Amino acid sequence: MTRTTTDPRTRRPSGSGIVPVLAFAGIVVAVMQTLLVPVIKDLPELLGTSPSNATWVMTSTLLAGAVSTPIMGRLGDLFGKRRMLIASLAVMVVGSLIAGFTSDLLVMIVGRALQGFAMGAIPLGIGLMRDGLPREKLGSAMALMSSSIGVGGGLALPVAALVAQHADWHALFFGSAGLGTLSILLTLAFVPESPMRAVGTFDVWGALGLSAGLVLFLLPITKGSDWGWTSGTTLGLFGAAAVVLLLWGLMELRVKAPLVDLRTTARPAVLFTNLASIMVGVAFYAVSLVLPQLLQLPTSTGYGLGQSMVVAGLCVAPLGLTMMFTAPVYARISAKYGPKVTLMIGMLIIAVGYGAGLGLMSAAWQTIVIAVVLGAGIGLAYSSLPALIIGAVPASETGAANGLNTLMRSIGTSVSSAVIGMVLANTADQVGGVAVPTMQGFRVSFLIATGAVLLGLVFAAFLPGRRAAVNAEKPHLIASSEDAESGEVSPGSAPAGQAAQAGFRGRVLTADGVPVARAKVTLIDRRGRQAGATLSGEDGGYALSVPSEGAYVLAAKALGHEPLASSATHPGGDRAVELDLSLPGVSVPLGAS
Template identity: 65%
Template sequence: MSDSASGTGIPAAGHTAGVHRPASGAVVAVLAFAGIVVALMQTLVVPLLPELPGLLHASASDTSWVITATLLAGAVATPVTGRLGDMYGKRRVLLLSLGLLVVGSLVCAFTSSLVPMVVGRALQGGATGVIPLGISIMRDELPAERLGSAMALMSSSLGIGGALGLPSAALIAQHADWHALFYTSAGLGVAAMALVLFLVPESPVRTPSRFDVPGAIGLSVGLVCLLLAISKGGDWGWASGTTLGLLAAAVVVLVGWGMFELRTSAPLVDLRTTARPQVLLTNIASVMAGFSLFAMSLVLPQLLQLPEETGYGLGRSMLVAGLCLAPSGLVMMAVSPLSARISAARGPRVSLMIGMAVVAVGYGLGLFLTHAVWQVVVVASVIGCGIALAYAAMPALIMGAVPLAETAAANGLNTLMRSIGTSSSSAVVGVILAHMTTTYHGAPLPSLSGFRVAFAVACGAAVAALFIAAFIPARHVRATGGGTAKVPAPAPADEPV
C-alpha cells in the first residue's frame, strides 16, 4: 500500500505502513545539529589564518589553499550528493557526507604539513551537501504543520554554525594546541553520525535511475574553473592569463555541460525544471544573498580587531571579535520560525523579500554604526535577522516548484548558488580592502573608506536580491482549519503532483 512518488510506485513520504518513525522533533533537532556541525567546519580555520604559514611551513599564498580546497570540494560535492540522495537514499548519502567530514578532520588533526592539510580540508568540504540533504529528508518525513519551521531552521543552520563557530574556534585555538580544533570537529561529526543513524529514518522516496557520470564530471570541471578563478584571481591578478583562461574554460565547459544535460535521459540536474521562473529567480537571488552573508564575516571581524590607534579600529582580540558576532547566530536561530509563519501566511516570496530588505537596512546601519563594540553587535544582529528570514524562504520556494523525487538535487543546486555568492563576496570584498588602505606603523591596513565601500556593495547585493525576488511568481494562500496553506500552481501532466 503506497502512493506513487515518482511514477515508479515508490512510497510517498512519511507513509510507510507498520514502521515506527521517530518523533518529528527529534528528526528536526538531529538534522539541524548536523547542519550546524558542517557550518562550524567551514569557520574552523579562521582564527588560524594569520598563523598558518608558520604552522604549515609554507608561504601565505600556498596556505590559502586550506580555504580554497574546502570551497572547491563543497561546490562539486553539493549537487552530486543531492542527486545520489534522490537515487539511493538521502539518509545514506548524508551519513556518507558526515563520514567525509570525520575522515577529513582526522587527516588535518594528525598533520603539520601543507599537502595533507589541503587533502583533509577537501574531504571536509565534501560534507557541504548535508544541509540540502537534511532539508529534503524533512520534506519526506515531517507532517505538513511542522515542515515550514523545520526547513527554516535547517536552512539557517549554515549562518548559525558560522556565527557560533568563530568564537568557539578562537577559544580552542587560544587555549590549546591548534590540532584540537580538528579533533573537536571529528568528535562532533561522529556524534552527528550516531544521532542520524539512530534517530533519522531513511526516506522511502527514491528516483530509480542511472547516475549521470559525464554530467557530474562536466559540472565539476566547470565549477572548479569558475570558483578557482574567483577565489585565486586576487593572488594571480584579474587580468592574468591564468585567471582569464580559467574563466573562459568555465564558460565553455558549462555551456557544453548544459547542452549535454538537455539531451540526456537521466541528467544530473534537470535544467528544464531549473529554468522555471520560481526556481531560476530563487537561485539568482540566492547568489546575491550568499554575497551579503559573507561580506559581514569578512568586514566586521577586521573592524573589531584593528588597533584603536587607527581611529576606527576597536582593538579587540579574535576571541572577543568572535563573541561579538555570536549574537547574530542566536538571532538567526530565534527568527527562523518567524520566517515559516510569514511564508505560511503570505508565501515564501514575501519572506525572502522581507529578509533581503532587513539585510540591506543592516548594511546601511553599518555605514555609520561602527564606532563602538555594541554598534557592531547591533549591525551583525540585524544582518543575521535578515539572512535567517531569507535563507529559510529559499528551500520552500525551490520545493514548491520541483517534483518530490528531485528535492535533494534541487536543494543542492540552490546551496551551490549560495556558495558561488560567498566566493564572489570573498573576491570582491578582498579586492576592495586590498586597494583602499591606510598606513599604520609602515604597514598597509584596510581603511575606513574601504570598509564603508564594502558595506555599500553588500547593501547593493541585498537590494538586487530584493528586486529579483519581487519577480518570483506569487503563490496563492487559502484559509484552512489550522491557519493557512499554500496552493502551488498545477504540475505538468508528466510530473508527479
C-alpha cells in the same frame, strides 16, 4: 527510465527527533566551514608556507563543497538521503582527522577538501524533512535547517578563537571530528530513511562535467586577487569554465536522467530563487569578513576597536543566534503571506542593516547591533529559499534542486570573498610593512553588500506570487489530496484493473502487500495539473493513460491510510509502465470505506 518509489519496509519518521538532529548536522557543517577563521592570518606561519599558498587551505574546502553539494543531493534522491547524509558526515570526519595530525600544506589541503564534502548535509537534511514531516511542521523545520549554517558559524567563531588562543590549533580539527561523529550517531538513532526514492542511473558524465566547470569557475574567483583579475591565468580559466559549462548544459539536455534538470532549473520560480540566493550569499559573507577585522584592529589606527580574538568572536556571534531565533518568525510570516514575501522582507532588513552599519563602526556594542539586524534579515531570507525551491520541483528532484540552491549560495559567498578581499587589499595602508584594512575599505564593502541585496530584491520580485506560495511545502502531496477528494475521473484515465494503452498501471497495496480497493489514484503532470484519475479495483489494480512522455506524480489516497505521492517518468510510446503503490498507515475493513 527514472521514477520515484517508496519502500514499504521503510519506517515513516515520527518527527520527534528529526528536526533537532538535522539542524545539529547543519550546525556541524557551519562549524567545519568557520573552523579556521580565527587563525587565518597565522596560517602561513603555522604551515611554513607563503600567504598565497596558505589560502588553499580555505579554497580547497570551498571548491570541494561546491562540487559535492549537487552530486550528493542527486545521490540522495537515488539511494537514500539519510544514507548520503551519513556518508557526507563520515567523509568530513576522515578529513578532520587527516588535518588534525598534520602541519604539511599538501596533506592539510587534502584533509580540508574532504571536510568540504559535509556541505551536502544541508540539502539532504532539507529533503529528509520534506519527505518525512507533516506539512504543518515543515515550514519552521526547513527554516531552522537552512539558517543552521549561520547559527553554527556564529557559535563557532568565539569557541574556535578560545581554543586557538589557549591550545594547539590542531585541536580545532579533533573537535570537528568529534562533532561529526556525534551527528552521525544521532542521525542513525533518530532519523529514519526517507521512503522516497528515484529509480534510475547516476549521471556520471554530468557529475564530472559540472565538477570541472565549477572548479574552473570558482578557482579564478577565489584566487583572482592573488593572480590579478586581468592576468592570462584568470581570464583563461573563466573562458574555459564558460566552454565546459556550456557543453555540460547541452549534454544534460540530452540525457534521460540528468544530474541537474535544466528545464526545471529554467522555470522562473527556480531560476529567480537561485539568482536571489547568490545575492544573499554575497550579503551573508560580507559581514563575516568585515566585522572581525574591524574589531581586532588596534585603536592606534584611529578606527580599530582593539578587541581580542575571543571578544571579536563574541560580538559577531549574535549574527548566527539571531538567525536561529528567526526560524519560528519565518514560519508565521510565510504561513500568512508566503515565502516570496518573507524573502523580500528579509532582504530589506539586510539592506537596512548594512546601511545603518555605514555609521555604526565606532564601538564594539554597535557591531553587535549590526550583527543582530543582519542576522534577522539573513535568517528570514535563508529560511525562505528551501520552501521556494521545493514548491517548484517534483518530489524526485528535491535533493538535487536544493543541492543546486545551496551551490548558488556558495557561489555568492565565493564572489563576496573575492570582491571584498580585493577591495580591502586595494584600499589598505602599509603600516610597518603590513597591509592594514582602512575604514574606507570597510564602508565600500558594506556598500557592495547593500547593492547585492537590492539586486536580489529585484530578482525576488519576479518570483511567483501568493498562489504558488500556498503550496510551497508539499505541492504534489497537496495537489494529490485535493484531486483525490473530488472523486472525478478525467478523460485521460482508464478503468480500474484495465491496462492503459500508454501510461502507468499496477496495484495499490498496503505495506504488508494487501490489495486496497477503491483507492483514488490521481495522475498529476509537471505543472501540477490533473492529467487523469481512477479508482483501484477489488484486486487493487489501477491503470492510467498519459497524454505524452515526461515526468508525472501518481497520488494515491484511501480511507485508513496516509496519502502517497510517487514521481514517475514515462518514456513515451505505447508501453505501460508498471508501478505498484504502497500506502502507509493502518488498513481498515473494506466495508468502512
